[in-house]
Amino acid sequence: MKEIGKSIKCEAYARVGFLGNPSDGYYGNTIAIAIRNFSASVTLEPSDVLAFRPHPVHDPAHFASLQHMVERVEGEGYYGGVRLLMATCKVFHAYCSDHGIPLHDRNFTLSYDTNVPRQTGLSGSSAIVCAALSCLLEYYDVGDRMKVEDRPRVMLSAEEELGITAGLQDRVAQVYGGLVYLDFDRHYLERTGNGLYVPMDPKLLPQLHLIYAKNPSDSGKVHSTVRKRWLDGDELVRSCMQEVANLAVMGREALLQQDFRTIAKLMDRNFDLRRTMFGDAALGKMNIDMVETARSVGAACKFTGSGGAVIALCLDGEKQVKALEEACAKAGFIVEPVIPAPSFVHPTTF
Ligand SMILES: Nc1ncnc2c1ncn2[C@@H]1O[C@H](COP(=O)(O)OP(=O)(O)O)[C@@H](O)[C@H]1O
Numbered sequence: 001m002k003e004i005g006k007s008i009k010c011e012a013y014a015r016v017g018f019l020g021n022p023s024d025g026y027y028g029n030t031i032a033i034a035i036r037n038f039s040a041s042v043t044l045e046p047s048d049v050l051a052f053r054p055h056p057v058h059d060p061a062h063f064a065s066l067q068h069m070v071e072r073v074e075g076e077g078y079y080g081g082v083r084l085l086m087a088t089c090k091v092f093h094a095y096c097s098d099h100g101i102p103l104h105d106r107n108f109t110l111s112y113d114t115n116v117p118r119q120t121g122l123s124g125s126s127a128i129v130c131a132a133l134s135c136l137l138e139y140y141d142v143g144d145r146m147k148v149e150d151r152p153r154v155m156l157s158a159e160e161e162l163g164i165t166a167g168l169q170d171r172v173a174q175v176y177g178g179l180v181y182l183d184f185d186r187h188y189l190e191r192t193g194n195g196l197y198v199p200m201d202p203k204l205l206p207q208l209h210l211i212y213a214k215n216p217s218d219s220g221k222v223h224s225t226v227r228k229r230w231l232d233g234d235e236l237v238r239s240c241m242q243e244v245a246n247l248a249v250m251g252r253e254a255l256l257q258q259d260f261r262t263i264a265k266l267m268d269r270n271f272d273l274r275r276t277m278f279g280d281a282a283l284g285k286m287n288i289d290m291v292e293t294a295r296s297v298g299a300a301c302k303f304t305g306s307g308g309a310v311i312a313l314c315l316d317g318e319k320q321v322k323a324l325e326e327a328c329a330k331a332g333f334i335v336e337p338v339i340p341a342p343s344f345v346h347p348t349t350f
Pocket residue numbers: 058077079080081082083084114116117118119120121122123124125126164
């Protein structure tokens with residue numbers, strides 16, 4: 001019997017696109033990792049009215065001056081995480097109505113905290129959504145009524161509600177935890193609304209390093225035309241995206257064989273293909289600098305998401321890691337070892 005009136009706190013991790021991204025948005029294949037380096041948490045407290053508590057840092061409504069307000073908006077945008085909490089509640093309610101899942105009528109207050117760096121392609125927004133959804137499933141005691149494989153889609157629809165562009169990959173890594181191989185086969189996706197998600201043992205991964213900038217807002221990203229070109233059947237984009245997807249297929253095999261030389265080659269190729277498709281202006285100078293800094297010490301390197309952070313693989317041991325740290329310090333980038341999160345699904349499915 002559940003205790004009534006108890007508050008609930010749930011956590012979700014940041015994620016790294018390891019291989020194959022961004023083909024998740026193009027019926028491709030990817031491998032993604034949930035990482036413990038950063039996380040978001042959401043707390044649900046039973047209350048008389050339904051309320052959302054603004055975060056003191058991330059949802060500011062008071063400023064020292066007009067100048068301060070302008071700087072804040074220029075650096076971080078207008079929005080914080082409260083809209084994500086509201087959108088999650090809305091799509092949760094819609095899912096339950098559509099599936100005939102009855103909900104009790106007790107109210108609650110949601111609040112959140114996060115240390116996922118913003119605008120770094122580490123999926124800070126969906127970490128908040130994922131933690132909020134976990135709270136709601138527990139509060140209404142309906143965890144067994146929303147299939148695990150449906151949750152990433154529900155989470156994505158929360159961000160779509162808000163006009164945030166995103167793909168399924170990130171949400172899958174956050175719901176499943178650990179290391180996941182994802183197949184977005186068009187027929188399966190159109191039939192079920194989901195991809196095929198295959199959990200893998202995170203112990204298969206080599207040690208990776210995460211590199212990101214302290215202040216990513218001047219990355220110079222410009223709007224990319226890749227989606228339109230892909231939809232128009234542009235041959236270059238179509239064939240590159242197909243090859244990107246294939247890197248994840250090969251990467252899965254290489255992981256199972258523990259063939260990290262091949263993994264390094266696939267990571268490098270992943271970035272090079274992204275660069276060919278998107279062009280340097282859309283990738284942003286700072287993002288390209290991060291990749292080139294890692295490559296200057298012989299590490300393999302690629303984006304974790306659409307830009308802001310990269311992952312590097314140093315196959316030549318400690319000396320190379322030291323060289324990477326020095327090169328990053330000189331360029332003003334932060335570097336730290338990737339800590340994969342545990343898998344939340346049963347190990348027999350590995
Ligand atoms: N760290 C954060 N704190 C509060 N809100 C956030 C945070 N990160 C993202 N958001 C919210 O999510 C929206 C989309 O963020 P997004 O650019 O997708 O970041 P990310 O790449 O980290 O997921 C933002 O406009 C904001 O409303």
